[in-house]
Amino acid sequence: MSATAVRPGHAARLGRRLAGGVRRSPRTTRRAVRRVPRAGWLCALVAVLNGLVWSVSLPPLQSFDETLHVYYAQYLAETSRTPRPIDRTVISDEEHTVVLGVKLFDVVGNADGRPPWTVIEDDQLTAALAAGPSRVSEGGSGGVGYYPPGYYALGAVAYKLTPGGSILDRMAAMRLVSALLAGIAVLATFLFLRELLPRQPWTWTAGALTVALQPLFGFMSGVVNPDMGVIAAAAVCFWLLARAFRRGLSAALAVAIGLAAAAGVLAKLAMVGLIPGVALGGLLLAARDGRWRPLLAGAGTFAGLMVLYALANLTYWNRPALPFGGGAAPDAGTATGTTGNWREALVYIWQDFLPRLPFMQDKFADFPLWDRWILGWTGRFGWGDYGFPEWVGVAVTATFVALLAAAVARAVGDRPALRGRWREALTYLAMAFGLLGLLAYTGYTYTRATGNGFEQGRYLLPLMPLFALVVAAGLRALGRVGPAAAALLVVACVGWSGWALLLTVERFYT
């Protein structure tokens, strides 16, 4: 972290002074946006283009639960209503026609399965769609009946704006929403690093590019999935909080944080895991600066939007006020009696990330931290049925650990400068552990309810700004060789990303 940190003795006064300086924050914020370095926009462009590349490279519906996410967006676009947690038909006849036409479930998990390759099959699907199958189902749950509509509303806009009415074109347009959100996430990551490492602009670029070129991030940027809404909102929260810790929490900044947090929750409930950390950050900032009004403005914004959402659920969408469901299909942990007991839950949560202790019952046949979280994060694609060989995970982890060690070593040397940043560090840790805790608990309830594994590397993507921070801080800690190492790392990421695309071409087209 930066040597320009607020020193503890002056923190409160400086915070007040800074906060006073940003009372004219709307103009200041606009100016700040205009002052985003060109490199930041270019990093975002790399992310958008990679998302576009992935969106075109993947056959329709060939990503985790994309059938359900397309269903939700289509249902919302066609009816202005959300699916509900009821036992009714789910995907529309039109989407079902596509599912059959692209042989979706013959391909998923089947090494001998390929999507259609012939013009005959293309024509057959076109003819089946031309018969005009229904675009609206009965709006059943399918596992997304509790999901909030924020991300899907963007998808619905893309759906409506697509000329011609072809479902395949509309699905492609919906994927582009994710690519644009990837651009927002990478730009916010760049700005987050700018706040934290203000004297090393090259580290902002290096960190943001490692996010933009991370294969799983690219893959998710090219598919219809509300995770991208959470990823973008989380990145914006990290950036705005970093800004607030550096410049003081103004009312405008607090409202922006509240909006970003609410947008994340309205995109997907996984964002709830980050909210305690965001709230803690707001409290620590308010206490440091001795100004509570901005915090109230931010909290009010967040709460107000949640109340509006709850009212819309109760009145218009006929759902529970603040529905909380688990992962996609089925509604894990929502049925009575599926939540288990706390002792069992704690054992599960422990083993989700740490080695089993001798007195614990074994909850996993594998070691989830490695086999599910890390290997999943380094690259597992499609419906999780293809990815890199394991040594790639080893290489990526070794690189990350080396950069983390370098960053920690540098931080230890910078202790005086960092001492005043404990609030900020605590905030980010609370956000990270909040998300991990929620994921582990959701995994527990999901596994208990369904017997299936829950953990997937993609759920860690909202923490990409922290990953970028480790990369950037680690590179900075390398001293004079840091920039060369950064360039090498970006080349490696280009290769990593390109290899993932090559695997995708080989999985579906050879």
Added chain:
Amino acid sequence: MVVVVSLLVLGALLLNHLARAEPRYAGFNSVRPTVPVVELGRNDRVCQSTLLPGDTAEIEYVVATLGRPGPPVAVSLSTPEGELIARGRLEGGYGDGRMAVPLDRPIRESRATVRACLRSTASVPLQLVGVPAPNGGIDFNGEPQPQLLTLAFRRPGAEATFEFLGTIAHRFGIVKTTIAGGWTLWAVVALFAFSSAIALRLVLRRDFGEERA
């Protein structure tokens, strides 16, 4: 310099990968090879309707030979009306796994529906792998059976990815958007190259690595 060398290494790895020649597939029927669903004895015949992709030179089944050398087999491909399209024959002696039967003539054009029949010509048992399919579609010695066989269709010889790129590009444009076509793969390659070039340009700038006072 480090960047240039690493880019050259990446390029060399890519070229090596693309130049590797191996047998390629013309298509799959995408039936999961789950369990043995049929056992053939001498002169038993199993038939299944399937799409026949163009450029097919061999038809492939997934088999289990119960630890013995597999029996000689014969295949025939015919139209639904019974017109013969191609025949094939394979000598015995193969083992468990994929059994590819070469056809006597190449298949140029894809056909929506053909009838693919396999006959064992020896008494050694041969199990064919596929899935149970309640609505499914094989007939065994003329009797309909609720199973489907896993089939794949191989292209002639072995091809490097370089030689095969046109075919990949064609497949890349199938069942996507209304404007997708053979050009889509090239557009994707160009976009990825462009985004990579932006990324590399950003870290190769002269001022990359400079610090602020």
